[in-house]
Amino acid sequence: MDVKARGCSANTQSEEDQIMDLRRGPWTVEEDLKLINYITTHGEGRWNSLARCAGLKRTGKSCRLRWLNYLRPDVRRGSITLEEQLLILELHSRWGNRWSKIAQHLPGRTDNEIKNYWRTRVQKHAKQLKCDVNSKQFKDTMRYLWMPRLVERIQAAAAAATPTSTTAVTEASTTTSASVTTAGNIGMGQMVMPQGVIGNDFGGVQITPSYTPENSSTAASSDSLGTQVSPVSDLTDYYSNIPVNNPNPDYLQASQVGYSGSSLISPSGTNYYNHGTDFQSLEQNNPWLDGADGSYNFLNAEDFFFLQQQFNFNM
DNA sequence: AAGCTAGACAACCGCAGCAAA
DNA sequence: GTTTGCTGCGGTTGTCTAGCT
Numbered sequence: 001m002d003v004k005a006r007g008c009s010a011n012t013q014s015e016e017d018q019i020m021d022l023r024r025g026p027w028t029v030e031e032d033l034k035l036i037n038y039i040t041t042h043g044e045g046r047w048n049s050l051a052r053c054a055g056l057k058r059t060g061k062s063c064r065l066r067w068l069n070y071l072r073p074d075v076r077r078g079s080i081t082l083e084e085q086l087l088i089l090e091l092h093s094r095w096g097n098r099w100s101k102i103a104q105h106l107p108g109r110t111d112n113e114i115k116n117y118w119r120t121r122v123q124k125h126a127k128q129l130k131c132d133v134n135s136k137q138f139k140d141t142m143r144y145l146w147m148p149r150l151v152e153r154i155q156a157a158a159a160a161a162t163p164t165s166t167t168a169v170t171e172a173s174t175t176t177s178a179s180v181t182t183a184g185n186i187g188m189g190q191m192v193m194p195q196g197v198i199g200n201d202f203g204g205v206q207i208t209p210s211y212t213p214e215n216s217s218t219a220a221s222s223d224s225l226g227t228q229v230s231p232v233s234d235l236t237d238y239y240s241n242i243p244v245n246n247p248n249p250d251y252l253q254a255s256q257v258g259y260s261g262s263s264l265i266s267p268s269g270t271n272y273y274n275h276g277t278d279f280q281s282l283e284q285n286n287p288w289l290d291g292a293d294g295s296y297n298f299l300n301a302e303d304f305f306f307l308q309q310q311f312n313f314n315m
Numbered sequence: 316a317a318g319c320t321a322g323a324c325a326a327c328c329g330c331a332g333c334a335a336a
Numbered sequence: 337g338t339t340t341g342c343t344g345c346g347g348t349t350g351t352c353t354a355g356c357t
Contacts, residue, residue, distance in 0.1 A: 026325070026351075048342070060342075065326065068344095100345060111345075116324055119347095124322090 023057045027066055069110045076108030080117055086150045089142050
């Protein structure tokens, strides 16, 4: 509905700014209710007009952001699931910082949430490795080491849930579920992204999230209060889920793909981490190793040992 | 118990693209 | 063709909180 057509104030935004001191900072419950009630009745759009007509002393931009990132009924709250992490890594490797585009493939997740996830989780690890998060080195490390491991962890979770060859990973209260077809390897394969996006060659599994707009919208009632939707939402305890004698013959192979000699070589020939990474200091100061925070470590001590052994990091 | 620190997330800012006047 | 306003996006900052010392 056209807000302008309903006889709202004809003041321009600049005039409005002068007349009414616009509020900033955190939204109050009253403001939220005003916004929700107004949009429920009149629909969204025309944000500047909407802000005025709803009696909110906020900018249109602020209203839009609040609605899209927090109040919208289909917005999902809670931790990023393994499948979502995998998607984020994959899609970011393809599109870069196109957060809104990435968010389109994660129903209920906002670009802001994904951006925050990337900055707080992923970039931290790049910093620990002393390489740029946008560098080819870091991207390939994600692609050829972390992402295959994420895939395997998803498989492990699926296998733990249902000991069949083809398992549906459906987490309680999770509106995005993924059917993980265990292809028996974590080598190069094909990934089927949501909404028909075909992933490229990593992982060796097909992940086909089975959400629909209909079921994703159910998050409004079940997840809108910050429910933790993923019991294993990150890689911290990854190895604790893998048997010592891993039955998967490709377990190490995937991680070793393309690595040779004293350097970490990607299929494209990139030579990794031969630039003097100080792993001793990393070991001493690295939060990845202690597992103390227990929430989102990509690598643990075994991973670090693996990196050192396999890739001969400078030490 | 108080202070400090880091993580997580909400919110703001600046810019670009677009459409209407 | 130009101006103006709106919207959306990505980057950045601010705030809150939990954990640690």
